[in-house]
Amino acid sequence: MTPSRTIVVAGAGIGGLTAALALAAKNFNVLIVEKAQRLEEAGAGLQLSPNASRVLVDLGLRPRLEPAAITPDAVTIYSARSGGELVRLPLGEAAALRAGAPYWVMHRADLQSALAAQLRAHPNIELRLGWQFEEVDSDANGVMVTTRNGLSRAHQQALALVGADGIWSAVRRQLLPDAQPRFSGLIAWRGTFDAGRLPGGAPLTGVQLWMGRNAHLIAYPISAGRRINIVAIVPGTWNRPGWSAPGEPREIKSLFAPPHWPAAAGRMIGAVEGWRRWALFTMPDGGAWVHGAAALLGDAAHGMLPFAAQGAGMAIEDAAVLAQCLGDVTTPEAVPAALQRYATLRQPRVTRVQRTARQNGQIYHLAGAAALARDLAMRALGGQRLLARQSWIYDWRL
Ligand SMILES: Cc1cc2nc3c(=O)[nH]c(=O)nc-3n(C[C@H](O)[C@H](O)[C@H](O)COP(=O)(O)OP(=O)(O)OC[C@H]3O[C@@H](n4cnc5c(N)ncnc54)[C@H](O)[C@@H]3O)c2cc1C
Numbered sequence: 001m002t003p004s005r006t007i008v009v010a011g012a013g014i015g016g017l018t019a020a021l022a023l024a025a026k027n028f029n030v031l032i033v034e035k036a037q038r039l040e041e042a043g044a045g046l047q048l049s050p051n052a053s054r055v056l057v058d059l060g061l062r063p064r065l066e067p068a069a070i071t072p073d074a075v076t077i078y079s080a081r082s083g084g085e086l087v088r089l090p091l092g093e094a095a096a097l098r099a100g101a102p103y104w105v106m107h108r109a110d111l112q113s114a115l116a117a118q119l120r121a122h123p124n125i126e127l128r129l130g131w132q133f134e135e136v137d138s139d140a141n142g143v144m145v146t147t148r149n150g151l152s153r154a155h156q157q158a159l160a161l162v163g164a165d166g167i168w169s170a171v172r173r174q175l176l177p178d179a180q181p182r183f184s185g186l187i188a189w190r191g192t193f194d195a196g197r198l199p200g201g202a203p204l205t206g207v208q209l210w211m212g213r214n215a216h217l218i219a220y221p222i223s224a225g226r227r228i229n230i231v232a233i234v235p236g237t238w239n240r241p242g243w244s245a246p247g248e249p250r251e252i253k254s255l256f257a258p259p260h261w262p263a264a265a266g267r268m269i270g271a272v273e274g275w276r277r278w279a280l281f282t283m284p285d286g287g288a289w290v291h292g293a294a295a296l297l298g299d300a301a302h303g304m305l306p307f308a309a310q311g312a313g314m315a316i317e318d319a320a321v322l323a324q325c326l327g328d329v330t331t332p333e334a335v336p337a338a339l340q341r342y343a344t345l346r347q348p349r350v351t352r353v354q355r356t357a358r359q360n361g362q363i364y365h366l367a368g369a370a371a372l373a374r375d376l377a378m379r380a381l382g383g384q385r386l387l388a389r390q391s392w393i394y395d396w397r398l
Pocket of ligand 1: 312
């Protein structure tokens with residue numbers, strides 16, 4: 001690869017893969033190194049709102065994504081306190097037309113496979129699996145990136161390094177060591193079940209959000225409607241890093257049992273075929289972005305609570321903005337300023353999303369009189385107005 005036009009991306013998650021495609025679209029050569037031997041997206045479902053799907057569509061991914069994606073007809077919010085539906089935020093085709101891009105829900109693995117297939121078809125991108133970022137040094141030509149596979153080491157001269165290596169980022173640890181993730185005190189339990197086992201038998205055509213005392217539950221269809229994805233958020237002290245620790249079904253069933261939870265929510269919890277637990281760590285508000293000719297993106301920069309369903313969405317937006325900022329750069333000297341521009345453009349928006357996600361969690365978990373007031377306020381506002389409150393997120397364009 002010609003070093004003067006090469007960018008190294010560390011991490012082939014959703015952020016890194018999107019960044020590689022966006023940078024290649026600006027005529028860079030991209031070397032993407034991923035420490036895992038195989039691309040396997042952990043977890044299950046993902047909501048992709050129009051701000052993120054628009055970027056993916058612009059990168060030419062619609063034909064690969066559409067067959068696996070579902071367009072939910074609505075987000076329906078339920079109160080565990082009353083057991084009933086509070087409000088329905090209409091999505092569907094009409095909302096997609098208005099936003100100019102779809103609202104999709106899909107299996108994370110389907111998104112990752114689509115991104116990887118697009119990337120493998122690109123002549124200017126090389127993906128090295130089993131190679132992990134080890135260290136970076138700056139020099140007059142940009143950066144020298146060292147990667148490791150077992151006992152083998154490789155060195156790549158490049159114009160810039162992009163750290164898309166997740167919440168435990170090794171790039172961030174070397175370059176911005178003061179920025180550390182913190183445990184949020186919350187745990188996500190995740191699982192799926194066959195859509196044929198849906199309680200009541202009726203198909204699930206949208207996203208359900210159940211709000212309860214100190215906990216909430218999200219359910220939506222994935223895998224073109226064949227399976228249902230469930231995420232249950234509860235407080236806890238178990239805080240091991242990682243995405244896929246097994247969860248004990250009895251524990252989660254007891255947390256979503258009557259009298260605090262209605263039978264309908266409990267039946268969905270009971271249908272799950274295997275639980276995984278995920279301790280939720282977050283980066284401080286504002287994130288960590290740039291050091292010389294290296295930039296962070298996605299969870300490495302701003303891992304956030306998932307209660308605005310925007311972690312991957314922000315990683316995808318980061319990738320598009322980063323590529324745009326680097327697009328005109330022709331010399332190594334111009335890279336740091338271009339990366340600063342990227343950070344300046346991204347930081348205010350991402351900080352607002354981080355705060356919104358945290359506030360959403362607090363609202364979802366209210367109890368007693370405060371929950372009653374919340375339920376009344378949501379009913380009074382209605383679905384259209386609640387949806388309109390998301391437009392600053394969904395209407396984003398590059
Ligand atoms: C319960 C839950 C639900 C969520 N739901 C949504 C949702 O509906 N919508 C949404 O937009 N977001 C959602 N998110 C957030 C989303 O999952 C993350 O924000 C997103 O996956 C981050 O992508 P990333 O590429 O930045 O990091 P990651 O996906 O963590 O990818 C990092 C990659 O880097 C690799 N890596 C690590 N270290 C190295 C190294 N040294 N060298 C090379 N490679 C390395 C890793 O193996 C990994 O492949 C949710 C999160 C949770 C916890």
